[in-house]
Amino acid sequence: MRHPYLVYAGRRLAQAVVVILLTYVFTFVVVSILPGDPVTNVLRDPQNGFSEEQIQAIVAAQGLDQPLLVQLWTALTHFLSGDFGLSMRSSRPVATLIAEVLPSTLALASAGLAVALGLAFAIAYGTQFLPGRLGSGLRALPSLFLSVPNFVIGLVLIHAFGFQLGLFRVIEPESAWATAFAAIALGIPISAQIAEVLIANLDHEARQDYAAVARSRGLSPARLFARHLLKPSSLPVVTVIALTVGELLGGSLVTEAVFGRNGVGSLVQRSAAAQDLPVLQAVVALAALIFVLVNLAADLVYPLLDPRITLAGPAARRPGKADEAPHDAPLRTVTG
């Protein structure tokens, strides 16, 4: 059973497990090493009004009086069995707190990804077919999208479509229109990254001999695009999408704050304000888990999608991202 794909998949899977475990340890260490003691900050805050016995009870229940290594071991074993502990602020299970807000964030993130994909393909299509200035103007668009803070995009959308046009009301953040605009705000910066790779790949494919042959056969640009260029150009996008998952999750934190949605972002904000570290740690672990799993899936699926990939030796690496593709290769020769 030494099929190269199985060897590759096994190695990749082991690597993913190691990274997830290390991420948990890393967050634990960061949170423990950095100055600032959550126990004194939160529990001894006079506003919370805990008595000394209550504080001792909470400290004992959370295991905060144990040595750090013991704490890490307990936390890690509990984490592996799906137990994220109790929130320091509300004493409710962290898993429940996250489960309450996760659907809203996942909905926003997937809608944001859909917007990003649609926009990226539209921009890339435009750069290949729109003549002259319009086409080259589109090439500047990803760069602009990457320069605008996504909360500004959100505010502009709220101002233009919420206040001026009255399409949605800010006090109903979970309504369909509000969600759609939140997804647009989230998706625009991410579309830029996908579009950049897509454009570079399309330019590259359009310069290949097979494209010239197809053109000389009299194939129209639109058919050439749809039949020949699109598939090899969009395959590497699978890996790029997987890499943007982190930004989708991170971007949702800000977008939720702008649109007043109750998602993981607002949970993070409440927990950060109260220094509720168990919650923050669980959110980080979850985000890393999602990121690693999505990338694992992309890496495992990719060799199956693209028959040109050989898994022997060092070739089993990630296929080229934008920085390997020629960014400013000379303009392709236009025939016909």
Place this chain on the structure above:
Amino acid sequence: MSTASLPAAARHPAAGRLSALRVPPSVALSLAILALVLAWSLAPGLFTAYDPTRGIPAHKLMGPSAAHWFGTDHLGRDLYARIVHGTASSVTSALLAVGIGVLAGGLIGLVAGFLGGLVDTLLARLVDVLLAIPRFLLAIIIVTALGFDTVNTAIATGISAVAVFARVMRAEVTKTRQATFVEAAFLQGGSRWHVLWRHVLPNASRSVLALAVLQVGLSILVIAGLAFLGYGDPPPASDWGLLIATGKDYLKWPWLVYAPALVTVASVLSLNRISRWLRRTD
């Protein structure tokens, strides 16, 4: 573009020098914008006569005019003055963040790429871990643990950028390490340090510089995001992100959002353009 401007350049010596450096117009504009932003942060008093912290209540929420270029805020403070005086904080935070990223990330990448073997594998896993955590979330965790103020948001942003620098530096070092001239330098009896200092670092510096310029722009965005969520210094500080955050409560007077946003976007766009240019020219 450059061939078309050659005859014109011969007539105008200044333009000739510019095209000899092969600076495209958009890059020149970007450099000019950054020079202005830098001047704002070094000597804000030269650019505005208004006090950024003291407002005239009777003049609150006035639209942009000749007297108040960007209008006034809810306390009657001149918004242009607030942006100009907030520049220093936004710019130094971004530079501090990139400094941390370059030093820590560069060192990790250098050691991993130059030594290779087990050290490389261990550091690669560390970088994987840093990359697995969404950058913005990582920054929030670190700033929560450190405490909320602007310097800490810069440190958190810097730490969240370490992985990117480590990866690029490692790639560059590994590439140079295998080059024939490095082998030759070793054969001539060059010590590790000599080869590292004389050959490996200079070859990596170009890519790292382009990345650093790009990351200054990204850091401005991340720090603005953290300030927007209220993790930086509280008002009357006037970091760009904080100004936008204050403006969002007064969306009926949209210049309070649009003016600081415009300055932020112009700066980041300029940095991206220059980074792209550094990567392209040889």
